[in-house]
Amino acid sequence: MNxxxxxxxPILVAAVLVYIASSLIHMVFKWHNSDYKxxxxxxxxxxxxxxxxxxxxxxxxxxxxxxxxMREEAMMKKYVDGPIGMLTVIKSGPPxxxxxxxxxxxxxxxxxxxxxxxxxxxYGLPGNAHYAGHLVGLITFLxxxxxxxxxxxxMGKPWISVIKDLLDALxxxxxxxxxxxxxxxx
Numbered sequence: 384m385n386x387x388x389x390x391x392x393p394i395l396v397a398a399v400l401v402y403i404a405s406s407l408i409h410m411v412f413k414w415h416n417s418d419y420k421x422x423x424x425x426x427x428x429x430x431x432x433x434x435x436x437x438x439x440x441x442x443x444x445x446x447x448x449x450x451x452x453m454r455e456e457a458m459m460k461k462y463v464d465g466p467i468g469m470l471t472v473i474k475s476g477p478p479x480x481x482x483x484x485x486x487x488x489x490x491x492x493x494x495x496x497x498x499x500x501x502x503x504x505x506y507g508l509p510g511n512a513h514y515a516g517h518l519v520g521l522i523t524f525l526x527x528x529x530x531x532x533x534x535x536x537x538m539g540k541p542w543i544s545v546i547k548d549l550l551d552a553l554x555x556x557x558x559x560x561x562x563x564x565x566x567x568x569x
Contacts, residue, residue: 387499387503389568390499390500393519394492415544418543440472442470442471443468444468445467498519498563502515508568516560516565519560520557520563523552524556527548527555527556528549531552
């Protein structure tokens with residue numbers, strides 16, 4: 384018999400708790416507001432980008448196709464003269480927060496489902512709530528934390544922002560662990 388359906392409640396509660404924690408972090412405490420800086424010439428930069436009409440996507444400035452091209456004198460000059468950056472362009476228009484929040488909740492649900500499934504494989508049912516919750520918390524922390532660390536290493540994301548993201552991930556791991564400890568089938 385598949386025991387995973389027995390975990391529907393802790394999975395759902397963990398996803399909801401992460402969603403609530405995230406909402407508090409971003410809308411009440413707002414500790415990520417300082418992660419985003421304003422360009423002193425924002426209007427001019429936006430006008431130049433608008434003129435170039437980049438399609439939604441991810442861009443590197445300067446753009447270099449491979450390591451061989453990076454050694455060329457003209458490309459090295461671009462790197463030395465700067466600035467160097469990563470730019471993500473999204474579709475123009477007001478942000479569609481509803482869709483993004485739905486996708487965020489579904490992502491939380493998938494993480495809780497995967498963490499619960501792994502804990503179930505390791506500890507089984509019934510019992511072992513403490514150990515299963517601990518494993519779910521660890522998996523959840525690692526899942527939410529990993530992307531930010533990669534961005535710090537490869538994309539130049541400021542390390543103070545990465546540290547804040549790691550704190551977020553720790554909170555998400557703790558609330559997920561608590562949900563599974565509390566609701567793991569006895």
